[in-house]
Amino acid sequence: MVSEKELAKHENQWVALSHDEKRIVAADKSMSKALAKARKKGEKHPVMHMVLSGAGSYIF
């Protein structure tokens, strides 16, 4: 599993995780771009995760 510390480096971005969630394949502010980058790298079914900013709390 990718640690929260690693994910936090991509604050305010969409992260494309490998299907087994062991690594970050791509990241971008746009989900579509992160997805496209991941697929270009051969990850057909990445798991998309929006890394929220840690600057404040959330009411979703």
Add this chain to the structure above:
Amino acid sequence: MKFPYRPAAIGKSEAFPQGLKLHRPIIRVTLMHGDQSLDLYAVVDSGADHCIFPFDAAKALGLDPRTGKKGVMYGINRQPTDVFFHPIEILIGEMAIKVYAGFSGNCPPLLGQLGFFEYFEVRLNLQKQELELKPCPSK
């Protein structure tokens, strides 16, 4: 089905000078439409009326989000936001449910009352940092 909460950290502020460490009920689901699918993490949000996903999730499913039926949603400051609804399926664990899901901007994925809570008995256990879902027999 049991899912662990995900950890989160909030930076220092006047209200919380030490910052905050907390956990949120965020689970992995698969959105499906036709032969397209998308795996993503979504917040289990009992305060949301509907299941809502970003426009790009619709596009990944082969949908043009703005061709959906238009609705309006209000957030914390009561600002209206257009939301476009499409029928999709959501795979949670091994259970696929039919959901009339909303798509809007670049919002965080949310699993709300209609389309999620209506299908499951949901136990949110912050002490155990664990979320448990039991399918409702009537669904």
